[in-house]
Amino acid sequence: MPRRLAPLFLAALVSVSAGAMTVASSPVAHAQQMQRIAAVVNDEIISVRDLRDRIEMVIITSQLPRNSETAQRLAPQVLRNLIDEQLQMQEADRLSVSISESEMDRARSDLEARNGLRPGQFNDFITQLGVDPGTVERQLRANLLWSKLVQRRFASQVEISAEEVDETRARLAADVGKEQKRVSEILLTIEDPTKENEVVQLANRLVEQIRGGASFGSVARQFSQAANANVGGDIGWVLSDQLAPELAEVVETLSVGDVSDPISTIVGYHILQVSDTRVLAKPDPGQAEIRLSQVFLPVRPSDDAEQRRTQTEAVRAVTAQATSCDQLATLAKEAGSPVAPDLGTSRVAELPANLRTQVADLQVGETSAPIDLPNGVMAVMVCERTAPESNLPDPAQIRRQLENQRFEVLAQRYLRDLRQAAFIETRV
Structure with a gap:
């Protein structure tokens, strides 16, 4: 059975002076203190320097007060995190899981984007914060290794069926x-x-x-x-x-x-x-965007009902023949339409009421019935249609969410098993 000693953290482990963390009053004593062992994890060590550097990084990046009290209070959890990282990296090494430099570059780029930095500013930004770039790199590499290891180790156990996705989406739809x-x-x-x-x-x-x-x-x-x-x-x-x-x-x-x-x-x-x-x-149907093409034939106020019926039938004949917006434009011109065919792109909700009711359910290539206007008769065809956005997740998003949940449970169990099987001794 592996031996595990309870951590005893000395009150004088860390102090903060002039913005820098030190543990001794003289350079020689300071150097000796930094070489002390904070913990042994199987056959590898975590030094007091490792612990001090990580505490400082946590304080700065989490915007916590930079003082000795904060450092002392954080020390137990920070050391535990370092121990977990060491176990994760040891397991990755045992199973020959590695991180390429290109993967590290992508992770640095993600950090730069998250902090609003230009590409290549990662190290300068970290240094300006007063954090050792090597400490950040270690944590970044450990996180990438663990994520890759968990994905590889449990990929065959995390299979989300189409039925699970459908059931989840149905439950969401019921909660509209x-x-x-x-x-x-x-x-x-x-x-x-x-x-x-x-x-x-x-x-x-x-x-x-x-x-x-x-x-x-x-x-x-x-x-x-x-x-x-x-x-x-x-x-x-x-x-x-x-x-x-x-x-x-x-x-x-x-x-x-x-x-x-x-x-x-x-x-x-x-x-x-x-x-x-x-x-x-x-989705709100009124937020759908559609591009319309029209055929319009005029009717003068002095024209009788028969003339309006004639123009209506002429519009109906054009829409019956047209199979595309380009063809509708050609046929409209031949029929004597005096207006440009392209009505542009609009949201359905922004259209006049009489037109909105006609086109709300039309798909691309479909035409409306003739629409009576005070000065004529028109019909429209939908040339393009962009569906309104929905805040219901799509099936791919649901699948990713379910996979992440399952991976999280397995990762927690995996790390717990690694802790239980390890030799861990804390010395500070």
């Missing part, structure tokens, strides 16, 4: 008209029941810091143990009844921008934030 909320989460799991109080204390501190202005997304990336941590804890758009009952009850009370107190579930402690709300709705 209900309020959805955009929810993000931070999950702190409890592996050792004797350490639950430490987890609760950390959760409360994180809530306090986020409410004080720290970035929820940045804190989630550094502390959350959910699979969505790398996207700032974003769960996406959800209805309350899609969440665990304990979470649903809280989400219903949160307004946009609110952050919950820590919520205890069987998984651990959750911190939730609502960033937006909307009503789940079907």
Whole structure:
């Protein structure tokens, strides 16, 4: 059975002075302290320098107060994260999973885009923040390795059937008209029941810091143990009844921008934030965009009813022959239509009422019945039609959501098994 020693964190582990973290008063003592072992993970070590650098990165990127109290409070969770990363990288190495430089470049580009940077500014940006680029690179590589490993390890177990997708979409369609909320989460799991109080204390501190202005997304990336941590804890758009009952009850009370107190579930402690709300709705037909072509034949106010019937039949004859908008334009000209055939592109809702009712259900290539106007008779053909957007997810989006949920559960179990099988010894 692997031996696991409970971590004892020295009060003097980290202090902050003049914006830089130090642990000793002299250069020699400082160097010696940095070489100390913070933890042993199987046959590899995590140094005090590794721990110090990661604490500083977490404080800066999460916009937490830069002081010794913050550093000391964060140290247990940060060390745990480093230990988990070490286990993940060891497992990736055992199974010959690696990350190419091109994959790292894409990850750097994603970080640049997320922070509004131009391509190639990654290292300069990190350095200007006062963070060691090597520390960020290590975390980035570990996240990529773990994601790739989980995908490869469990791909055959994560197969979403068409029936599951259809059932999920049907449930969403049945919920049309209900309020959805955009929810993000931070999950702190409890592996050792004797350490639950430490987890609760950390959760409360994180809530306090986020409410004080720290970035929820940045804190989630550094502390959350959910699979969505790398996207700032974003769960996406959800209805309350899609969440665990304990979470649903809280989400219903949160307004946009609110952050919950820590919520205890069987998984651990959750911190939730609502960033937006909307009503789940079907597409509005009036928001469809259509391009129309017309045939118009005039009728003078002095013309009798017979003349109007004649023009109506002439319009009907044109639309009966036309199979495309180009052909409609040619036939309209031959019939003596005095106006340009192209009516341009409009939203259905923006059209005059008498025209809107005629074209609302027409598809591309279909023509309306003749429409009486005060000065003539017209008919239109739909040349192009763009469907209105819906906030109901499409089947591909639903499939990805279901896959991500399943991968998250498997990843949590995988990491738990790695922890239980490992030799982990903490020395600070």
